[in-house]
Amino acid sequence: MAFRRVKSIEASIADAGLDGRSLKRTLGTWDIMVMGVAVAVGAGIFSVGAKAAGAYAGPSVSLSFVLAALICGLAIMCYAEFASTVPVAGSAYTFTYATMGELLAWIIGWDLILEMLTAAAVVAKYWGIYLSTVFEIGGWDVPATIQLGGVTLTWGPFLIVTVFTVLLVLGTKLSSRVSSVFTIIKVAIVVFVIVAGAFFINPANYSPFIPPAIPAEQGEGSVMTQSLFAFLTGQAPAQYGIFGMLSAMALVFFAFIGFDVVATSAEETKNPQRTLPRGIIGGLVLVSVLYVGVSLVLTGMVPYTELAQAEDPSLATAFVSVGAGWAGQIISLGSLAGLTTVIMVLLLGLARIVFAMSRDGLLPRSWSKTSDKRRTPARIQIGGGILVALLAGLTEVDLLEEMINIGTLSAFVLVSIGVIVLRRTRPELTRGFRVPFSPVLPIISAVLCFWMMLNLHVDTWLRFGVWLLLGVAIYYLYGRRNSVIARQERADASASASSDGRAATD
Secondary structure (H helix, E strand, C coil): CHHHCCCCHHHHHHHCCCCCCCCCCCECHHHHHHHHHHHHCCHHHHCHHHHHHHHHHHHHHHHHHHHHHHHHHHHHHHHHHHHHHCCCCCCHHHHHHHHCCHHHHHHHHHHHHHHHHHHHHHHHHHHHHHHHHHHHHCCCCCCCEEEECCEEEEHHHHHHHHHHHHHHHHCHHHHHHHHHHHHHHHHHHHHHHHHHHHCCCCHHHHCCCCCCCECCCCCCCCHHHCEHHHHHHCCCCCECHHHHHHHHHHHHHHHCCCHHHHHHHHHHECCHHHHHHHHHHHHHHHHHHHHHHHHHHHHHHCCHHHHHHCCCCCHHHHHHHCCCCCHHHHHHHHHHHHHHHHHHHHHHHHHHHHHHHHHCCCCCHHHHCCCCCCCCCHHHHHHHHHHHHHHHHHCCHHHHHHHHHHHHHHHHHHHHHHHHHHHHHCCCCCCCCCCCCCCHHHHHHHHHHHHHHHCCEHHHHHHHHHHHHHHHHHHHHHHHHHCHHHHHHHHHHHHHHHHHHHHHHC
16 A cells, blocks of 8 residues: 555665765755755845735734744754754655655655746746846846747746756756855845845834734635635634734745755755754744844834835835835845745755655656766756746746645645654654654644645645646556555565465475
8 A cells, every 4th residue: 555655764865875876965054054045035035024014914024924934943843853864865755755655755745846846937937027127227128038939938037947957967066156156145135235224214113013903905806816714714814913913924934935945955965964954944043034134124114004005015115215216226136146046946956856756766767867977866957947947938837826835835744744753653763853842843833834724825725636636646657556665565575476386386
């Protein structure tokens, strides 16, 4: 039975040393921390806080960020424990395979492919939009699209995905160095914006810090565009007050999504038992400080009611309001730099998930061959890069943004549960990091992440259901029979039958 097929920790670690199917350990604590900051600090840092403050929380949006960081921190601690115990590629997929069986492992791997494929394409699409904004600010008339026969190609996303695909094929360490440069630039821009904005803060704008609750405005959306929780309970969205702050927390939580991608690099990390927990948790702390700093400056510069009236509120809205329109240029450059590194880390994560699944035979094993010299999964990296580039350059993939969130949160839920299972089934394993107060904190993490999933739109859940059905069909048509464990089971059964036959003859 697929539910009973569990891949042992020892087998996973042994596979990491297979000739021609292993990755090179080159990443240190700094590289892991930069990777976490690189994937989490994107263009959203300049906009998501403004939207949450204006529509839901007012100045208390900073508390929403703190609460979201704590929830994300619970899930990330579970990832850190798993990654330090099973330091191989695959992240939540590998962790689930070791605890809850092959079918659930396939499902979570399939979800992660959805998350990273969609996220990489969506972010690349936005990178092209911000590139056009930078051109406009510079006074350059550069068209965003080109015609290739009868096809319209948005060339910006296509270009950036191609560049980072090549860098990742050449080596993870080289890509990490390039990412470090861009990450330092964007963090410097964020810090500069915070410091500059602090001079325009009016303390009166922080009062009331938690605005009194008011009846939520009812939009014209259909049943499909309301949250599943609202659909099931018949409740309207909260605006301001304590519940508004909690609603804002659900919105800004998605600004932290991406840290799970860092765990996919476990097999390429030096001394992973120490390096991974330090890098992942250190990156989360830095990102949290940046988000809270931006939200405090934002709501101190302008009244939250002004943000609520803006059509598309952002940090630039606040600077324009106080007569510092020059900040728009800085913010555009920061957004472009921010999205650049996000694309790289997502492409890396996508390739590592597919690599781990193909090495286990759930996808064609030929895909998991690594290059002889650089030991990178070049076939998968190139194939994934081509698919992402085509999606970003030729389609309206941004319509599927929420699919990123539901794929990530489903992984968070299973990893949180998996920590509890592995503690009970394999208590003797060496763990470089242990989640404190287990199983209480992992249970809280799973419950809160599932609650976040319930806050996603009904149409997102329907698309997710279709994706899962497609994945289950592929598993039963291919993966169930071709996995390494299934083949070994058949070989053992055949050997046992032959042995019994010889014994009967004797």
